[in-house]
Amino acid sequence: MVRSRFPLKLLFVGFGNVGRELARILTRKADYPGLTDLDVSVVGITTKSRGALARETGVDLARALMDLDEGGRFSPQNPDYSELASLEAASLLDYDVLVEMSPLSIENRGQPAISHAETALRRGRHVITCNKGPLAFAYKELRKLADENNAAFLHETTVMDGAPVFDLARCCMKGNTIRRIDGILNSTSNYVLCAMEKGLTFEEGVRGAQAEQIAEADPSNDLDGWDASVKIVALANVLMGADLRPEDVDRESISSITPERIREVKERKRRIKMVCSAWREGSSFKAAVKAEEIPLEHPFALVDAAGSIVRFETDLLGRILVTEENPDITTTAYGVLADLYALHSGNR
């Protein structure tokens, strides 16, 4: 229940879509209604291949955004320009919160994000991660490190964008034991399945998701269930006390699902959805990501396009479902603000 120092000085590791949206929000602070209670500055931004910025009194975010728009990277002419690599910045800069926004690497088992988080936590600095890797590959160790160093380790954005999932369980379901978690948590696969129901081919569905910036250039992690596996493992590790890894998940790809099968299932008043699940089995935990046939009267059948849903089965509170409709980059960025609010109110 330690109140954080204010104003909060942030170090951004990574400056992709979420980082830039956050920067936009912070530069137009006056007309973004959610920020009145927060006083934050960004003292460093590091990237893998776009250079870095650092300034103790706060980097010029408008200039940072302009640099990227104009040259695709930070300009050496930018007065805040720096040669710092992310890990160096995590070790050396004076910040309160490291905001980890580098892309997830499943091949590298969550690295280098895990090292960034470790470095910050060892220094007693808070970590907000938007990268799911640290939760899926090193949650127990990082949680222990955070507790030992009286630092917060927050991650609301990692599952269902800014919608309250971890905060909900942490703040609103105290005393409950979560027995089971089910959800639809991957937008790209859901978008493609919905597109096929409308008569498009698998490939047309993928291209549509890319055109709407839901899917990445290489969507295989989404379609093969890896992204969903990482998310259900993150939920199970954080909320159920599991110690699973993505490779432990009984995982099914949707890439073999044909338009014929979709049509046949639809005729039987069902929809195919990529459903993630985690549950207890005796003293151990299991997780699965499966293309399941969902009857139309089931809440999961209503999740369209980029929407998502999670259902918690608890001992005291029964079944609680949270649905997010039509998320966008602003709602994702809000997840980081939610974590900053948690720091601000000492509710972490």
Place this chain on the structure above:
Amino acid sequence: MVRSRFPLKLLFVGFGNVGRELARILTRKADYPGLTDLDVSVVGITTKSRGALARETGVDLARALMDLDEGGRFSPQNPDYSELASLEAASLLDYDVLVEMSPLSIENRGQPAISHAETALRRGRHVITCNKGPLAFAYKELRKLADENNAAFLHETTVMDGAPVFDLARCCMKGNTIRRIDGILNSTSNYVLCAMEKGLTFEEGVRGAQAEQIAEADPSNDLDGWDASVKIVALANVLMGADLRPEDVDRESISSITPERIREVKERKRRIKMVCSAWREGSSFKAAVKAEEIPLEHPFALVDAAGSIVRFETDLLGRILVTEENPDITTTAYGVLADLYALHSGNR
């Protein structure tokens, strides 16, 4: 962020279903998993017509439950027996939290629950109300009183039983402005409408709801939309800053809905639901409770029997829905525990 004194001494005002379930939970504390972090005792129980109990070191809850089971009221032979009326107990006893569980009276505009809450708050004691009256008829005044006296005023149970609604908005949506709230919040009316879809008459539906202890002996407040009006007003007053009263709600009864209409709507792939709504209109607020035709692919169409749902439309986080499936008296009692946890963690 003031941590409360521990252990927490509670005064129960009212001892109906929720109070008795709480007493059962507190007496079998060892095998109720949610209580490990809470240390509470009940120093008084007052009722309107069943007598009262009081003991500074904690009344004997097992004996209290036995009294009710055996004689329908507290026995004068009970060593904790007391003649205290509720308002006297609120003024005189030494407690930390007044738990208001008396029945809602719309005719008396939330009284006497409002006076109980006022009395406790003026003494700087926390109030947890399960009675919606104080929120629907006197929220602004009580909130002000609570703030002036550095006391908490909590009420998670009042809408959707123990499911997180107020806590969700308070803890997980900080910085957001809620623009609109819609929900299905009355179990009895929903149960009756579902029963009519299955071919039963209105009266058979009501008797079914009574048999399952969803509806009270006189279900008119539920069927005429008064209970739903009180709930939507509570949500609007607490979460949107409105200052509405139940009589301001544009309210429709479901009692004139015929099985024929239900059938005809069903044929058009729709369901009739009692939908509560609150929204901003310029600088003022409006609320309605209406029997609406909901298309089957809308999330509200999936709410069956005693389930409930609420949808928040926010500026930063988009649309967030929370669904509660199959609540029972234990989940309702959990709402009080959730408020006790909020006091315990200083998160109020």
